[in-house]
Amino acid sequence: MHNRQKKVIFSAGGVFSFACVLIVATAMGTRFWVKATVLCTTGAQLVNATGPELDKFIGSVNYGLFQGQRLKQCGLGGRPFSFSFFPDLVDVIPVSLHGSVLFFCAVLILFSSLCSAFFMYNAFGSPYETLHGPLGLYMWNMSSSVCSCLILILYVSEVKLHRLSESIANYKEGHFVYKTYTEKFEYSFWLVFLVFLTHCLNILLIRLAGVQFPFWEAKESEANTGAADLMY
Incomplete structure (x- = not known):
């Protein structure tokens, strides 16, 4: 492949990686990771509410990594309340x-920044082997993909296994009990999945530029050495 085509491909990879940095940083600051509706079971049981009557006892919760908002409804109208995870919910959430x-979000921002820098360095600089060359491009993009997966897996575990929405809804509630009615992940969560797909695309771009996978090169060199040994 010509050098100009490689420059275009590596430049595109650098732009995509820098876009990942902005996406993750923006997603971390929003509160649109999870949106759930919660049912005030105490109030619904008191009046034996069924069918359309349950709407008066269904509130909502939406939150991100640092802050969120909940709307409580127990038949007397909504009560909005904003909260932050630190320090308000330290005793409620699984802190670890x-x-x-x-x-891992911070690590993903760092690795994506390194991906962008190395793409541009390979496009317009004079890279040498190991970390600054093709091996570095593969390594940082694969590391970013792994970080993205870990963020998604850990966050799903926190929300689903630890019933985070219920814990937030029942925060400082002494008389009413809330249960999760519906729950879904919002666009900020799926932006991290988009970052994962982008880094996978970057790996394909590196391969499209004519750079072999590092472990393939090792296998090919071993095969060539074995063939040479047989000849002699």
Whole structure:
């Protein structure tokens, strides 16, 4: 492949990686990771509400990594309340799991930045082998993909296994009990999945530029050495 085509491909990879940095940073600051509706079971049982009457007892919760908002309804109208995870919900959420999600988000921003820098360096600079060359491009993009997967897996575990929406809805509630009615992941969560797909696309772009996978090169060199040994 011509050098000009390689420059175009590597430049596109650099732009995509820098876009990943902006996407993750933006997603971390929003509160649109999860949206759930919660049912006030205490109020619904008191009046034996069924069918359309349940709408008066269904509130909502939406939150991200740092903050969120909940709307409580127990038959007397909605009560909006804004909250932050730190320090408000430290005693309610699984802090170690939530901290791991934040840590890997920061690592993903760092690795995506390195991907962007190395793509541009390979496009317009004079890279040498190992970390600054093709091996570095593969390594940082694969590391970013792994970080993206870890963020998604850990966050799903936090929300589903630890019933995060219910814990938030029942925060500082002494008389009413809330249960999750519906729950879905919002667009900020899926932006991280988009980042994962983008880094996978970057790996394909590196291969399209004519750079072999590192482990394929090792296998090919071993095969060639074996053939040479047989000849002599």
